[in-house]
Amino acid sequence: MRFTRTVIAAAVLAAVAIxxxxxxxxxxxxxxxxxxxxxxxxxxxxxxxAVNPGGQVKDAMVVANRGKAPVNLxxxxxxxxxxxxxxxxxxxxxxxxxxxxxxxxxxxxxxAIEPGQTAEIPFTLDVPANATPGDYAGGIxxxxxxxxxxxxxxxxxxxxIAVKLRVGGALHPxxxxxxxxxxxxGGDATVTYTIHNxxxxxxxxxxxxxxxxxxxLMRADAGAVKAPPQLLPGETWQVTVPVHGVPxxxxxxxxxxxxxxxxxxxGSTTSxxxxxxxxxxxxxxxxxxxxxxxxxxxxxxIRYLLRRNRSRQDARVREAVEQALQxxxxxx
Numbered sequence: 203m204r205f206t207r208t209v210i211a212a213a214v215l216a217a218v219a220i221x222x223x224x225x226x227x228x229x230x231x232x233x234x235x236x237x238x239x240x241x242x243x244x245x246x247x248x249x250x251x252a253v254n255p256g257g258q259v260k261d262a263m264v265v266a267n268r269g270k271a272p273v274n275l276x277x278x279x280x281x282x283x284x285x286x287x288x289x290x291x292x293x294x295x296x297x298x299x300x301x302x303x304x305x306x307x308x309x310x311x312x313x314a315i316e317p318g319q320t321a322e323i324p325f326t327l328d329v330p331a332n333a334t335p336g337d338y339a340g341g342i343x344x345x346x347x348x349x350x351x352x353x354x355x356x357x358x359x360x361x362x363i364a365v366k367l368r369v370g371g372a373l374h375p376x377x378x379x380x381x382x383x384x385x386x387x388g389g390d391a392t393v394t395y396t397i398h399n400x401x402x403x404x405x406x407x408x409x410x411x412x413x414x415x416x417x418x419l420m421r422a423d424a425g426a427v428k429a430p431p432q433l434l435p436g437e438t439w440q441v442t443v444p445v446h447g448v449p450x451x452x453x454x455x456x457x458x459x460x461x462x463x464x465x466x467x468x469g470s471t472t473s474x475x476x477x478x479x480x481x482x483x484x485x486x487x488x489x490x491x492x493x494x495x496x497x498x499x500x501x502x503x504i505r506y507l508l509r510r511n512r513s514r515q516d517a518r519v520r521e522a523v524e525q526a527l528q529x530x531x532x533x534x
Contacts, residue, residue: 232269233315235344235361238262238322248363249342252467254370256331262324263308263363265344267315274314275344277323279306282339282364284439288431290364292341302340302365305329313344327367335371336402339364339434366404368467376401377462379479380438384413384456386483391445393424393456395479399433406432407460408473411443415451422448429463456481 237246242261251259267273280292281299293299308325315321325342343362349355382395391413399405411424422445430439441458448454462474 231271231273231346232267233273233275233344233346233361234266234268235363236264236266237363238264249365250467251327251366252368252370253327253329255329255333255335257329257370259327259329260324261327262322263342263344264320264322265313265315266320267317270317272314272316273346274312275346276312277308277310277342277344279303279308279325279342279365280340282341282434284431284433284437288439290339290341290432292343292360292362294358295345299340301338302327302367305333306340306342306365308342327365329367329369333369334402335369336373336435337404338367338369339404340367341365373403374401375403375405375462375464375474377405377407377433377460377477379458379460379477382456382458382479382481384454384481384483386448386450386454389446389448389450391422391448391454391456391483393443393445393458393481395441395458395481397430397433397439397441397460399435399437402435403464404432404434405474406430406463406465408463409441409443410459411445411457413445413448413454413456415449415455416453418455420449420451422446432465452484454483456483 280303281301285291306327341362341364343360345360347358378398378400380396385392393411409427414421424443424445459478464472
């Protein structure tokens with residue numbers, strides 16, 4: 203029995219332009235994919251639709267054989283997800299999809315193309331009548347599976363185009379900051395938290411992070427913080443931000459703020475209300491404590507010297523009184 207391992211032949215869901223189609227190559231086999239030219243446009247980098255529940259879209263993908271041998275490709279769709287590097291990828295064919303991967307169907311599940319030839323593959327996107335409003339991401343891919351005799355496995359190389367869909371209805375874009383914490387180590391703080399897309403729209407965000415001492419004094423800003431990738435509804439993204447020059451001021455407060463960015467079908471971006479969260483930590487102010495110990499020591503020393511000096515003065519007074527009494531013939 204052979205096992206199947208998926209290998210990405212290129213950036214599977216990279217922007218595909220007509221002038222430079224996405225390209226995959228292996229030996230004598232090479233092919234490209236691009237969007238078809240139709241009423242949706244002639245130079246599209248990906249597929250993007252706005253459809254109401256129960257609606258339908260008909261479109262097509264163009265596949266070209268640039269190699270020297272015939273190519274036999276499987277064609278299928280899959281739901282999208284954000285990888286750990288922030289890129290959009292697709293579920294493989296053996297993993298179930300619940301959105302675009304389940305709703306998009308190509309006319310042909312496979313295509314055979316001779317060298318130098320192209321094939322247009324129509325597909326239909328049927329949005330269920332009970333589809334939840336909001337944003338969905340996925341893609342349509344072409345896949346070539348070949349055996350790897352050395353490893354005893356089948357290797358699947360995929361090349362496809364992203365599909366983004368906004369299902370009509372109430373849009374509730376929202377981001378949350380979860381599990382915010384701050385760790386302090388000798389003048390540097392590390393702020394960590396999780397960005398959670400709790401709404402039904404694809405969102406990125408501008409980020410700001412700072413750490414301040416008591417009453418907001420001695421604030422240290424992290425500076426420019428890289429924006430997270432476009433997160434799909436329900437997805438999370440881990441963030442770690444170093445903050446330098448944080449004073450040992452005792453009770454520290456870390457603040458993380460997000461300005462969510464919503465992009466519409468035309469590509470325009472809208473800023474949403476700021477979301478923020480705080481976390482606190484104790485940074486022992488050793489220098490301050492040392493100064494306080496020295497100050498207390500000085501005060502105690504001064505008190506001791508004053509008391510000793512007063513005692514000596516009292517002793518001298520008593521001695522002077524006794525001498526005076528003895529000189530006068532009076533015994534105390």
